[in-house]
Amino acid sequence: MSSDRxxxxxxxxxxxxxxxxxxxxTISNHPIRRLYTPVDLREWDADRDLGLPGEPPYTRGxxxxxxxxxxxxxxxxAGFGSAEDTNKRFRYLxxxxxxxxxxxxxxxxxxxxxxxxxxxxxxxxxxxxAISSLxxxxxxxxxxxxDAISTSMTINSPAAILWAMYLAVAEKQGANWKRLGxxxxxxxxxxxxxxxxxxxxxxxxxxxxxxxxxxxxxxxPKYNPISISxxxxxxAGSTAIQELAFTLRDGIEYVEWGLRRGxxxxxxxPRLSFFFNAHNDFFEEIAKYRAARRxxxxxxxxxxxxxxxxxxxxxxxxxxxxxxxxxxxxxNNVIRTALQALAAVMGGTQSLHTNSLDEAxxxxxxxxxxxxxxxxxxxxxxxxVTNTADPLGGSYFVEALTNEVEQGARExxxxxxxxxxxxxxxxxxxxxxxxADASYRYQMAVDRKEKIVVGVNAFTDExxxxxxxxxxxxxRAQQVSRLRKLRKERSNxxxxxxxxxxRKAAAxxxxxxxxxxxxxxxxxxxxxxxxxxxxxxxSHEEAAVT
Amino acid sequence: MSEKKIRVLIAKPGLDGHxxxxxxxxxxxxxxxxxxxxxxxxxxxxxxxxxxxxEDVDVIGLSILSGAHGTLxxxxxxxxxxxxxxxxxxLLGGTIPEADIPALKKAGIAEIFLPxxxxxxxxxxxxxxxxxxx
Numbered sequence: 235m236s237s238d239r240x241x242x243x244x245x246x247x248x249x250x251x252x253x254x255x256x257x258x259x260t261i262s263n264h265p266i267r268r269l270y271t272p273v274d275l276r277e278w279d280a281d282r283d284l285g286l287p288g289e290p291p292y293t294r295g296x297x298x299x300x301x302x303x304x305x306x307x308x309x310x311x312a313g314f315g316s317a318e319d320t321n322k323r324f325r326y327l328x329x330x331x332x333x334x335x336x337x338x339x340x341x342x343x344x345x346x347x348x349x350x351x352x353x354x355x356x357x358x359x360x361x362x363x364a365i366s367s368l369x370x371x372x373x374x375x376x377x378x379x380x381d382a383i384s385t386s387m388t389i390n391s392p393a394a395i396l397w398a399m400y401l402a403v404a405e406k407q408g409a410n411w412k413r414l415g416x417x418x419x420x421x422x423x424x425x426x427x428x429x430x431x432x433x434x435x436x437x438x439x440x441x442x443x444x445x446x447x448x449x450x451x452x453x454x455p456k457y458n459p460i461s462i463s464x465x466x467x468x469x470a471g472s473t474a475i476q477e478l479a480f481t482l483r484d485g486i487e488y489v490e491w492g493l494r495r496g497x498x499x500x501x502x503x504p505r506l507s508f509f510f511n512a513h514n515d516f517f518e519e520i521a522k523y524r525a526a527r528r529x530x531x532x533x534x535x536x537x538x539x540x541x542x543x544x545x546x547x548x549x550x551x552x553x554x555x556x557x558x559x560x561x562x563x564x565x566n567n568v569i570r571t572a573l574q575a576l577a578a579v580m581g582g583t584q585s586l587h588t589n590s591l592d593e594a595x596x597x598x599x600x601x602x603x604x605x606x607x608x609x610x611x612x613x614x615x616x617x618x619v620t621n622t623a624d625p626l627g628g629s630y631f632v633e634a635l636t637n638e639v640e641q642g643a644r645e646x647x648x649x650x651x652x653x654x655x656x657x658x659x660x661x662x663x664x665x666x667x668x669x670a671d672a673s674y675r676y677q678m679a680v681d682r683k684e685k686i687v688v689g690v691n692a693f694t695d696e697x698x699x700x701x702x703x704x705x706x707x708x709x710r711a712q713q714v715s716r717l718r719k720l721r722k723e724r725s726n727x728x729x730x731x732x733x734x735x736x737r738k739a740a741a742x743x744x745x746x747x748x749x750x751x752x753x754x755x756x757x758x759x760x761x762x763x764x765x766x767x768x769x770x771x772x773s774h775e776e777a778a779v780t
Numbered sequence: 781m782s783e784k785k786i787r788v789l790i791a792k793p794g795l796d797g798h799x800x801x802x803x804x805x806x807x808x809x810x811x812x813x814x815x816x817x818x819x820x821x822x823x824x825x826x827x828x829x830x831x832x833x834x835e836d837v838d839v840i841g842l843s844i845l846s847g848a849h850g851t852l853x854x855x856x857x858x859x860x861x862x863x864x865x866x867x868x869x870x871l872l873g874g875t876i877p878e879a880d881i882p883a884l885k886k887a888g889i890a891e892i893f894l895p896x897x898x899x900x901x902x903x904x905x906x907x908x909x910x911x912x913x914x
Binding site: 341342344345347353354355356357430469471557559560561562594596597670674678680681687690691700704705775776778780 | 806900
């Protein structure tokens with residue numbers, strides 16, 4: 235480009251801003267220029283930085299034909315009440331065309347408590363399904379063939395145990411473990427950073443995660459034993475760049491631990507999967523996904539010497555941003571979700587959950603959950619965005635923003651490397667504080683109306699009532715009596731023996747999955763297993779950062 | 781006579797680990813000149829009531845996004861009554877269906893703040909309703 239031409243372009247960029255015009259920034263406060271031109275891509279090289287879909291650095295997607303070959307999995311996160319209630323919702327969603335299952339567990343289950351624990355009071359079945367034993371899991375997947383439908387489970391600290399229950403159900407169904415597809419969230423690092431559903435301290439928790447990665451590499455080659463997540467980091471209030479950086483740096487930490495276990499990188503890295511938020515700022519999200527693929531590809535090859543293409547291709551699930559849903563004018567949320575889902579699809583996601591309109595109030599009604607699924611189906615079949623891979627590739631804006639997001643993420647990753655890694659960074663409260671600061675800054679911007687939220691700080695109206703899902707207290711009562719029955723009918727001697735054996739193994743270096751699996755099959759409960767591990771591993775308490 | 785700072789306890793009852801809102805409100809109240817104590821996560825109603833007495837607070841802010849408010853909030857109100865903390869103002873924020881609000885107010889919760897509430901509205905409410913002992 236001639237320097238005259240460049241000067242002309244630069245002149246048109248300089249805004250003569252009247253005093254009252256605000257800065258133009260993304261929801262993450264990232265500045266956006268009035269116009270993007272070839273000048274913004276001077277350092278960019280299409281062969282090196284863009285490439286082709288299905289080839290390193292995977293900026294344009296991980297498959298050559300993307301959605302022409304296969305649509306993303308429509309995988310709606312669902313769960314409430316009892317295993318029967320949730321089984322019914324699963325079968326309903328499958329009948330309405332969802333193509334993958336995603337299990338939401340209640341808080342007692344997430345925290346490793348049986349439904350009859352004192353700490354479970356008031357919480358059973360309220361934000362997900364109550365699962366205390368293999369018996370509950372069998373009901374959860376009644377009339378669902380696990381070898382025919384991929385199943386994701388959002389569970390972290392007790393992930394190994396719930397996974398063992400899932401594998402036991404699969405075995406009972408006669409399914410071949412080698413063919414099972416699905417994902418276990420099992421990302422403990424982001425618990426310390428954002429979601430806060432930790433039980434044990436970091437080191438034994440990491441050991442448990444690596445046990446599952448090792449077990450999966452050998453026993454369940456099609457199953458993703460981890461979903462390294464940025465969703466929750468973003469929900470806690472981080473910026474898009476922080477979401478990307480902390481997620482990938484968590485990924486790096488898991489790879490390092492896997493290598494220290496003695497696994498070869500290409501043995502387990504292909505089954506590391508990821509989970510990102512699909513937030514409001516349309517182009518920032520698309521840039522984030524593209525930057526994620528490129529940065530992970532470069533990291534896996536340059537930092538870890540991965541040879542397999544599957545180690546370097548970042549596969550991800552996306553969920554539309556829960557934190558963007560408003561209690562006010564809830565039908566606006568249908569629009570938000572649709573636009574966020576569009577960003578995820580234009581960013582090349584492999585799997586997608588779309589939120590329901592009523593989720594700022596309660597868990598979704600059947601009506602709201604169906605509308606959310608229809609959103610994906612309309613995207614897939616009516617908009618035409620699936621006809622070509624990476625439709626925005628080559629846009630000056632999108633490529634420039636992709637570069638900036640990658641750069642920003644690299645900066646954070648470098649800082650965390652200098653601190654000694656992610657666990658070290660967590661111990662000093664670094665990611666937690668970054669997130670707390672970003673979330674406070676955003677709230678102040680909303681309070682000052684520098685950031686507009688339609689229906690909340692602008693375009694408000696009188697609110698109408700909305701009927702929402704109610705989960706009663708009877709679920710707990712039902713679980714209490716079920717657990718009583720379970721403890722009477724199983725061999726308590728066998729359970730005690732297996733728990734003792736687990737405790738012994740936990741104190742040593744063995745892979746715990748086989749022990750957990752045996753105990754789960756003998757109907758040891760989740761609470762009993764987690765308590766046994768807590769005896770050996772201890773508990774974790776955070777030093778709160780406000 | 782100088783006015784004592786309003787003392788606020790921000791608490792996360794039950795198993796819920798979502799602390800974004802609680803932390804923002806703690807900071808906003810602190811920035812507004814109040815003394816704020818944040819309990820951290822996974823507090824039982826017993827622990828919260830004890831902390832409220834120990835810290836001699838004027839206001840308690842509860843944050844519950846887990847759906848367990850129907851059990852935890854009334855339990856706390858009962859414990860506060862037992863401990864003679866009858867004029868502490870208790871506020872609740874989180875994921876609270878509209879249908880549940882009347883029962884919560886009847887149990888003694890002074891106000892429920894829904895998602896979308898500005899921090900300034902909360903600061904103002906606390907200033908207007910906190911008991912003050914000089």
